[in-house]
Amino acid sequence: TPPSASVQAGQTVQLTGTPRDAGGNPLSGRTVTWSSSNTAVAxxxxxxxxxxxxxxxxxxxxxxxxxxxxxxxxxxxSGGAPFRHVFIVVEENTNYASVIGSSAMPYLSSLAQQYGLATQYYANTHPSIGNYFMMTVGDIFTNDDSYGGTVSEDNVVRQxxxxxxTWKSYAEDLPSVGYHTPGETGNYASRHNPFSYLTDVVNDPVQLNNLVPFxxxxxxxxxxxxxNYSFIVPNLCNDAHDCSLGTADSWLQANIDPLIKSATFQQDGLLIILFDESDSDHTNGGGRVxxxxxxxxxxxxxxxxxxYQHQSTLRLTLKALGVTAFPNAAASAPDMDEFFMP
Structure with a gap:
């Protein structure tokens, strides 16, 4: 006894074995031999x-x-979920070589030098929308940037x-809390905010309130x-879609550096900054980013x-929070554990 138990790696749990006679009465003085079906696990x-x-x-x-x-x-x-706070910031339409090894984004380049950089990471498709869905749904779903419907597939919110x-999508220039009308409004583009298409969100008044302005x-x-999970959407200028890489870099330094330096992040934070697709590269679907x-x-x-591709990012963002079910392509995507200290 007990007939089942849970124990953290590195910890112990005591079991008791009591021999009994045919009538169910305890027998004293008997030797009990213990064994494990897999000593690599316990x-x-x-x-x-x-x-x-x-x-x-x-x-x-x-x-x-x-x-x-x-x-x-x-x-x-041993630690349950490795992280308590995960953040994703998505930038737009830029080739890998336009950032790494160039002077275009000094702040982002400094983060890449100081922390972790995936040098063989490729977007899944062109144009934008399918890449955003791969990051959150594990499926390209559509390549129509003007798509006006909803997505009912398994997705990050559901899991x-x-x-x-808990989760929120923080979208810069979102007109109002819960706004989910497809298309562009000022510098906001719904195609860069995949949560605004998910039936788990748009059909649930409670979840709809997690679509908030930045x-x-x-x-x-x-x-x-x-x-626990934050998806951060800069506007069409600050994500380098309509404005320069320097503008996007300055936005990151002004808005994301305070996060990195915060006590919350330094305790249990994970931040991913990535580009949705390349500018002119179609390798592996969406080019090296x-x-x-x-x-x-x-x-x-x-x-x-x-x-790696975007489905590995989806897998990582869930796994980092202790979630063990991964939507669609994320279920078989390569883990990204190599970036973290054991």
Whole structure:
């Protein structure tokens, strides 16, 4: 006993094995032998003390005089969810070489040098909208930037809510909270805000309130009210779609650097800054783009040569929050664990 238990890796849980006679009465003085079905997941001592080794599920058996009993043991990660706050900032339509190795975006380049850079990261398609859906739905879904319908496929919001996590989309120049009309309004473009198409959002008045203007972001940061998952959408100028890379870089430094330096982020934050697609490259669908990860738990000065696409970003953003179900292409996408310290 107990018949099932959960233990964190590196921690222990005590099991008890009590031999009984045919009438169910305890038998004293009997020797109990313990065994684990997989000692790589958990070990068990001669006294029934189970030690978690690595996440997984195993069976512990107790045997005495030919009779056996079992307990199902689940070993969980030692820290539960690795992060409590995940942030994604998406920039627009730029080739990898226009940023890395150039002087166009000194602030972003400094983050790439200091933290983690994926040197073989490729967008999935052209134009924009399908890449944004791959980051959030795990499927291109459409390549029509003028798409005016909804998306009912499995998606990041559905999985976050199932796992009890919170989320917001912070879109610069969003006309109002809950605004989800397709198209452009001023410098806001719905095609850069995939959450505004998800049926899990637009058909739920509660979730609709998580579509907020970016002006809410510094307030939430200052008040300790940031959700677990934040999707940050600069406007058409500040994401380098209509304005220069220098403008986008200055926006990042003004608006994202305070986040990085905050106590909240330094405790348990993960930030990804990436481009939705390249400008003129069609390799692997959407061309080679910049992908930078910033976190106190990220390896410093790390460059990866592994091939990744947007479905791996979707997988990472959920996995980082302890979510274990991944929508569509994210289910089989390569993990991005290499960027983080063990």
């Amino acid at each position: 070990t068990v001592s001669n006294s029934g003390l189970v030690s978690g080794v690595t996440p997984g599920s195993i069976t512990i058996s107790a045997t005495s005089e030919g009779k056996s009993g079992t307990a199902a043991i689940t070993v969980t990660s 976050l809510l199932k796992a009890g996590k 002006t809410q972001f510094p307030t939430d940061l200052a008040n300790g009210a940031l959700p 910049v992908w930078v990860v910033v976190s106190p738990k990220a390896k410093r000065g790390y460059q990866s040569t592994t091939f």
